[in-house]
Amino acid sequence: MSFRKRSVVLNTSDSSNPASTAPSGAPQSTPPTPPAKGVRPSFLTGVPTTSTGTASLDALLSGHEGLPLGSMVLIEESSTTDFAGALLRYYAAEGIVQGHNVVVVGVGEAWGRELPGLSDRKEDNEDIKKKGKEERMKIAWRYEALGNRRTTDSTPPPQMGTDTSEPVSLFCHTYDLTKRLTIPPSSKPPTYIPPPPPTSASPFSSILSALHTHLSTASSKNSITRVLIPNLLSPLFYPPASSHPTNLLQFIHTLRSLTRQYSQILTVMISFPLSLYPRTTGLTRHLEHLSDATIELHPIPTFLARFEMTKSSSTSTSADDIPQGLVKVWKAIEGKRGTGIVGSSSKGDGSGGVVGMEGGDDLAFMLTRRRMRIERFSLPVDEGDDGNDEHKAHNPSSTVGEGVGGVETGKKKMHKVDLEF
Amino acid sequence: MSKLPTPAEVLGPSFHLLPQESQLLLITSVLGTSPYWLTYTLLHNFLANGENVAFVSFTNEFAYFREGGKRHGLDLQSHLKKGTLTFIDGFSKLFLPATPAQPVSSAPAPSPSPSRVGAMPPRGGPIPPRGGPIAPRAAPNAAIPTTVAAAAATNNNTPDPIKYITLGPSPSPSAFKQLDHIIKSALQGVSTTSANKPKLVVEGLEVLLAAAGVDVGTVEDLIYDLREISSTTTILLPSDSVLIHTSPTSTPLELSHANLVISLGHTADAILSLRLLDTGVAKDISGVLRVTRGAGNLAGTTAGVVEEKEMLYYESDAGVRIFARGSGGH
Numbered sequence: 019m020s021f022r023k024r025s026v027v028l029n030t031s032d033s034s035n036p037a038s039t040a041p042s043g044a045p046q047s048t049p050p051t052p053p054a055k056g057v058r059p060s061f062l063t064g065v066p067t068t069s070t071g072t073a074s075l076d077a078l079l080s081g082h083e084g085l086p087l088g089s090m091v092l093i094e095e096s097s098t099t100d101f102a103g104a105l106l107r108y109y110a111a112e113g114i115v116q117g118h119n120v121v122v123v124g125v126g127e128a129w130g131r132e133l134p135g136l137s138d139r140k141e142d143n144e145d146i147k148k149k150g151k152e153e154r155m156k157i158a159w160r161y162e163a164l165g166n167r168r169t170t171d172s173t174p175p176p177q178m179g180t181d182t183s184e185p186v187s188l189f190c191h192t193y194d195l196t197k198r199l200t201i202p203p204s205s206k207p208p209t210y211i212p213p214p215p216p217t218s219a220s221p222f223s224s225i226l227s228a229l230h231t232h233l234s235t236a237s238s239k240n241s242i243t244r245v246l247i248p249n250l251l252s253p254l255f256y257p258p259a260s261s262h263p264t265n266l267l268q269f270i271h272t273l274r275s276l277t278r279q280y281s282q283i284l285t286v287m288i289s290f291p292l293s294l295y296p297r298t299t300g301l302t303r304h305l306e307h308l309s310d311a312t313i314e315l316h317p318i319p320t321f322l323a324r325f326e327m328t329k330s331s332s333t334s335t336s337a338d339d340i341p342q343g344l345v346k347v348w349k350a351i352e353g354k355r356g357t358g359i360v361g362s363s364s365k366g367d368g369s370g371g372v373v374g375m376e377g378g379d380d381l382a383f384m385l386t387r388r389r390m391r392i393e394r395f396s397l398p399v400d401e402g403d404d405g406n407d408e409h410k411a412h413n414p415s416s417t418v419g420e421g422v423g424g425v426e427t428g429k430k431k432m433h434k435v436d437l438e439f
Numbered sequence: 440m441s442k443l444p445t446p447a448e449v450l451g452p453s454f455h456l457l458p459q460e461s462q463l464l465l466i467t468s469v470l471g472t473s474p475y476w477l478t479y480t481l482l483h484n485f486l487a488n489g490e491n492v493a494f495v496s497f498t499n500e501f502a503y504f505r506e507g508g509k510r511h512g513l514d515l516q517s518h519l520k521k522g523t524l525t526f527i528d529g530f531s532k533l534f535l536p537a538t539p540a541q542p543v544s545s546a547p548a549p550s551p552s553p554s555r556v557g558a559m560p561p562r563g564g565p566i567p568p569r570g571g572p573i574a575p576r577a578a579p580n581a582a583i584p585t586t587v588a589a590a591a592a593t594n595n596n597t598p599d600p601i602k603y604i605t606l607g608p609s610p611s612p613s614a615f616k617q618l619d620h621i622i623k624s625a626l627q628g629v630s631t632t633s634a635n636k637p638k639l640v641v642e643g644l645e646v647l648l649a650a651a652g653v654d655v656g657t658v659e660d661l662i663y664d665l666r667e668i669s670s671t672t673t674i675l676l677p678s679d680s681v682l683i684h685t686s687p688t689s690t691p692l693e694l695s696h697a698n699l700v701i702s703l704g705h706t707a708d709a710i711l712s713l714r715l716l717d718t719g720v721a722k723d724i725s726g727v728l729r730v731t732r733g734a735g736n737l738a739g740t741t742a743g744v745v746e747e748k749e750m751l752y753y754e755s756d757a758g759v760r761i762f763a764r765g766s767g768g769h
Contacts (some may be wrong), residue, residue, distance in 0.1 A: 267650035
């Protein structure tokens with residue numbers, strides 16, 4: 019008190035107080051830099067996150083509603099289909115639209131030519147909103163709490179961006195697989211790192227050194243970087259030596275340390291063919307341990323067949339609602355950085371990552387012309403059941419024909435329930 | 440800040456038995472159950488009792504544990520500054536080429552890019568001969584005290600309290616000697632400052648086996664050596680059934696991992712294993728914690744016998760809660 023000059027205005031004297039000036043030199047005087055385009059703080063912890071380009075995948079990430087910067091996601095696919103490729107393309111397209119650095123490893127430029135274009139359908143988003151409202155109406159109030167998680171799921175995070183009040187920047191765009199992305203002038207085209215040469219003792223060293231150069235330039239400019247590794251270890255692109263545990267795991271370990279070193283700009287997404295390297299091998303398990311999140315896409319042939327049928331028959335059931343396979347979250351992104359906690363708050367567990375594990379809520383994915391969605395999946399309910407109606411239940415064990423029929427009856431049943439309310 | 444269970448809650452009445460002088464505690468976990476809350480419990484217990492702790496990690500950097508500890512009310516940073524905690528980072532630079540005594544500035548770029556890039560392109564091709572670029576093998580020893588981590592070092596005058604382990608891009612047997620040496624010198628540095636030997640916590644040894652290609656024998660030797668100079672040793676390893684259950688078709692990768700875990704299980708005094716619920720995922724249960732007496736804990740040889748038990752635990756924002764099966768989470 020007595021040390022303070024009486025004549026000085028309190029405010030300024032406060033700031034010239036040695037206690038506060040010492041640390042304030044750098045952090046306080048510089049205004050907080052606005053987050054880069056396409057980056058927003060996590061809903062859960064406030065760490066910066068970026069979108070995966072798939073709204074429902076964002077919703078699956080332990081309540082972060084986005085992929086935290088500095089993390090590495092492994093998408094496994096247990097079939098010869100390429101649904102994981104679609105997820106990766108959305109991720110790449112989102113990066114390009116947002117003006118991020120996109121680095122594609124191992125595959126040629128042809129891969130990048132198939133990036134989906136921005137959807138110009140306004141209904142896409144309105145659709146979702148409307149659906150959410152309808153659901154609200156249908157569900158009796160006492161079930162509303164039950165449906166809550168579901169509703170938050172089907173009204174994806176971009177909603178807050180799409181609210182016309184905020185035309186500035188969308189967090190996650192909607193894409194149309196039938197279109198091709200035209201790279202906006204403000205963005206850079208993706209960079210391609212060629213696959214390792216076929217005869218190489220340490221196949222990943224060239225990729226790593228290329229990544230290092232990219233990242234060091236990117237970090238000096240502080241530009242958000244997305245690294246994509248489609249079909250890691252696919253024999254089409256990678257020499258046999260690359261699947262040697264020492265080579266592969268060293269690469270992944272170094273990649274992991276890179277995500278930590280450049281934790282302010284870097285996210286990595288890898289797709290990995292499980293049909294070649296099943297989850298029962300130690301190699302895959304080590305890979306999963308070293309990644310921050312592991313999601314398996316498990317296409318189911320009968321689902322696929324049913325999907326094709328619905329598409330061709332164009333019946334009342336829209337192809338949008340037929341799942342093509344299940345989604346399993348083997349390792350969820352940690353809810354709080356630095357703890358093992360994987361989203362456990364009421365928001366965090368929204369049908370997503372955590373409970374999506376083995377035996378928990380089943381998740382299914384559906385890829386349509388317009389978008390890829392991941393939703394909760396449940397088996398059909400028995401007679402006299404409560405308002406589980408919105409799940410569009412399917413019975414995986416039934417044959418294709420019966421399956422479609424099952425859907426129809428399921429719908430009728432649903433209406434009956436509605437009438438009772 | 441969330442609540443951490445006390446060792447008494449984790450271990451029950453036999454908590455005072457563990458971990459005692461010269462004991463080995465093995466913590467195993469599977470994919471989907473994070474063992475770090477147990478680590479924080481232990482660290483908290485050690486540090487609160489004024490013990491010296493040496494923490495070696497091969498899968499995470501210090502910042503990760505600093506943030507995690509902070510959430511549990513454990514200020515690892517200040518312990519690191521005080522010197523009661525020694526952090527040995529085998530993650531950040533493990534497979535980067537050894538950088539000679541050139542202090543790394545705060546810019547994150549120079550540390551990896553010149554090293555890795557520098558090792559390869561000047562040689563004219565993307566294919567470095569195996570074991571080639573690790574010529575300056577003797578360097579890291581001298582380099583370690585001078586490398587300054589951007590994140591950790593708040594004061595430029597003091598050397599980085601974090602020690603780094605570097606094996607180079609293609610590890611050779613000589614590199615492991617180095618590793619042995621680094622950990623040992625760090626531990627001895629701690630023990631000279633105080634009468635007590637440090638408590639040692641090692642996490643991620645599987646990386647050495649799987650990614651660096653070290654054979655099991657070398658890792659076991661390393662562990663035995665380290666146990667000699669530390670007071671108690673805690674080792675964290677994954678124990679997924681895929682990695683543990685071997686079959687005639689198992690690859691060397693799986694065999695060596697199983698080998699290590701099982702042999703450690705047989706020498707350990709107690710094994711704390713975390714696994715997922717066998718019946719599937721539940722909303723209010725994160726997993727199962729099992730306390731098993733290891734072969735090292737024979738009746739009569741130590742102060743008592745570890746009581747075996749199995750409990751459920753639930754990790755939430757509010758902390759970790761441990762409860763008996765059937766008693767519910769509430």
